[in-house]
Amino acid sequence: MDTIEIQRVVAIEDDNWWYRERRGIVARELRRIGVPGTAVDIGAAGGGNTKVLMEHGWQAVAVDSAPAAVDLCLAQGITAYLGDARFLPLPSATYDLALALNVLEHVEDDRAAAAEIARVLRPGGTALVSVPCDMSLWSAHDVALGRVRRYAKADLAGVLEGAGLRVERLWNCNVLLRPLVRWRRHRARYCEDMADAPPIVNELLSLVSAVERRLPVKSWPGVTLFARAYRAD
Known part of the structure; x- marks a missing residue:
């Protein structure tokens, strides 16, 4: 992610x-884990998700490959390090939780990045990972964001399990919005990002997300995949 982004x-x-919905998912997963511990936010960008960790009592650090991201985190009082997801500047078996939200799709060697997630986790530590799903949704949007791929469920599970992580749960998000995303992005020759929606559209999309949380649709195809996994040994 470049400085402008x-x-x-x-x-x-x-x-x-x-971003609010993604933070909500993180918060719900933190409540499931229970007692706070140590955490690392890999690909932290400006530290939004790192702050969620800290607000829930976690001792969190941020890692990003962009100097501008590290500077932004430091300016907000977040402990942050410059580092590549494939070579984290962190000690092994140290963290109870690792976040890697929308990171793996940007890394050519995603298996190396997954192995680093496993390395820095303590035995029993949790990894929470998100990626864009389904190559049939590939568009100019993905190219503009510097993505290498989108994932099927089996692909993401294979990458995580190949790193020594055991997948507890794998689920879809933005299921109800998938038809709109597919239509909007495939009709455009350039990057159209629904994250930049006008205020009234932003509120409507928030409402759709809230409705989706109450429906049993997480096994249906969506736009984003989430995985919760843990290091077994």
Whole structure:
């Protein structure tokens, strides 16, 4: 993620429907884990998700490959390190939780990045990972964001399990919005990002996300995949 994109994310993420929903997922997973511990936010960008960890009592650090992202985190009082997802500048078997939200799709060697997630986790530690799903949704949007791929469920599970992580749960998000996303992105010759929606559309999309949380649709095809896994040994 380049400096301009990082600054854009920081400017919109507190109010934007997509970032709010993702933070909500993180918060719900933290409540499931229970007692806070140590955590690392890999690919932290401006530190929005790192702050969610800290607000829930976790001792969190951020890692990003962009100097601008590290600077933004440090300016907010977040402990942050410059580092590649394939070579994390962190000690082994140290963290109770690792976040890697929308990271693996940007890494050519995603298996190396998954192995690093496993390496820094303590035995029994949890990994929470998200990626864009389904190559049939590939569009100019993915190219503009520097993605290498989108994932099927089996692909993501294979990458995580190949790194020594055991997948507890794998689920879809933005299921109800998938037809709109598919139509909107495939008709465009350039990047159209629903994260930049006008205020009234932003609220409508927030409402759709809230409705989806109450429906049994997480096994249906969506736009984003989430996985919760743990290090067994």
